[in-house]
Amino acid sequence: MSRNLVIGDIHGSYKALKQILERSAATPNDRLIFLGDYVDGWGQSPEVIDHLIGLKSNFNCIFIRGNHDDLLLTWLKTGEYSEEWFNHGGRITMECYNTLDKDKIQLHILFLESLEDYYLDDSNRLFVHAGFTNLNGVKHEYFKRMFYWERTLWETALALDKNIGHEHPYYPKRFTLYKEIFIGHTPVTRIGKTVPVNMANVWNVDTGAAFKGPLTIMDADTKEYWQSDPVQELYPEEKGRN
Template sequence: MQTSLSEDHRIIAIGDIHGCIHTLHALIEKINPDPDDQFVFLGDFIDRGESSKEVVDYLIELSKQFRCHFILGNHELMLIEYLKTGEPGPWLLYGGRATVDSYGENGGINLPPEHMTFFAGCISHTATRHWFFTHGGLDPELTIKENLALHDPEEFCWQREHMRETYLSAGSYPWEKTLICGHTPTAEPIMLDRLIAIDTGCVYTRNPLLGKLTALILPERTIVQQQNIETNA
């Protein structure tokens, strides 16, 4: 279930899954969560990997056992747009075909009602007193308050400007809280005072520097990783 996020208990943030169900299972087992733990899944649960439907099934079941927050990724956003309009646009070119195949539809997709509810319930961001969670990121020239006032929150799904080397090297952002995000694959998690980025390219196994699913445990800032173990990887 999706309830308010609290700093009174551990928060476990998980990066881009992209249909890698076996890797996700292994990571959760490695973490061995406590009943009071809270999960924040940072979006891009689907596409590219072969098991998008199974990932969503698993996340729905997990949400019945733990407090879970599901962030809207750009791939979920493209799927939702397709479901609204019937026009795939760029979605199929950016990994959506794997999701269609996962749901067993030829040339189209028919989501179970529970999955429709799941995607409709994904949120653009969530936050606590010290942490701000979103999929892509924030405008690095604006405070969080200004980002929320001046940008459509769906833009947070696509934001990558903050990951440019000029900003990473400076390591200084005007944000009032630490941003936790995914979206931009890096060989290792980015761990700065005001930025933690944990998309380590789980689905990209052909790149020897990527191919890991990463979890961040707060407040300790502990990193837990699982190498991709999909049979098709």
Template sequence: MRTLAISDIHGCSIALETLLETVHLTPKDTLITLGDYIDKGPDSKGVLDKLINLYKNYRLIPLKGNHEIKMLQARQSDPDECFWLEFGGRETLNSYSKLGRKKTLANVPEEHWNFIQNLCVDYWQTDNHIFVHANLDPNLSLKRQSEYDLFWKKFNYQAPHYSGKTMICGHTSQKNGKPINLGHRICLDTWVCGDGWLTCLELESGKIWQANQRGQIQTAYINEFECNLLTAI
């Protein structure tokens, strides 16, 4: 039984499928996805279809990201929708309109809205790790974290969380394709929607698998990416 974490898929369904096939996910594993399933990449619809299927058949803990928040807000008003479209939402609408239909939020099935709004959680924790999309205040409990910290604040060097648990996050894309490992803080967003990789970390062993949109795979261990404050900046 393994605990696996994947960050910031951003509509890159080829990388996701390649990664899942490579790690040989089983119903006994727990898979924690760190949000930002949509926008920027070419197939947000396919990514959500896959995640919903995983939720039904495996142990998936899906977190909400800031891009899911903006998509939900886009449903509420025209200004919010305009902002979201420029924020990566245009690519998302394209993925729902491949049959020539008008590109509109009405094409998004209710099952997808339900997944984003009701099944995705704000954070998750285990005995040794805290999983968030973006960041957390090291001095506050999870229930007291601000929306800004959880979904928008960029990765930075801060003291360990007072619980002693290691933070696992995404959100801050690493254009070099390498995760950041500060020991007590790990960022797994390795820019798959650009020219990088989609990263999966196995918490028990520290093994990392990475896949890209070309279907390529590479592996490493998280301790290979250990860095200090000076190298992290």
């Protein structure tokens, strides 16, 4: 039986990625939906991307673009970067990529260029790194960067009055467009959690792997999930983005 397995923000934690694929017993029959932010944080971003490229040979994979992936792509292609990116995981990623040969870097550029803004499945479930702002949905989004930068979707879900139903005029229209929405981008460790969190019809699967939390893979149908060890324990010699 095939599953739809959703993977949260990896942030260079190659060891955690291997753990969750093993613990979930992922097989080529499963669809793997990666929510983005493959890089920055821990010191194995190139290894993560190498592994993802390799998975494409045997697995049905959906690779969604995260903001950190886009920032890395800009630096690899132009040499330009912001101080904010440098201080939020970019520095260690730059150090890693400066040791690679041009052919390997070009292969990674092609992978980063191939990432998708979002994935909408046959059950009207949306998978996107951060969110969207257009009240008519992702296909009408004017600002494509919102797919991997915006936070108001999750903030609205957190603040939503649970007593307000779909028919109420105050109910956010964005939440009525899709059966479920799966996101990463804003770690649930900000609200004191280290497991996937459901608010309204939004599932946040970023369980803080860039910081002190584990990496998570979740079955989108059953909501069963598997996690790595806390990533800082897998990289005791590093500080990550703490």
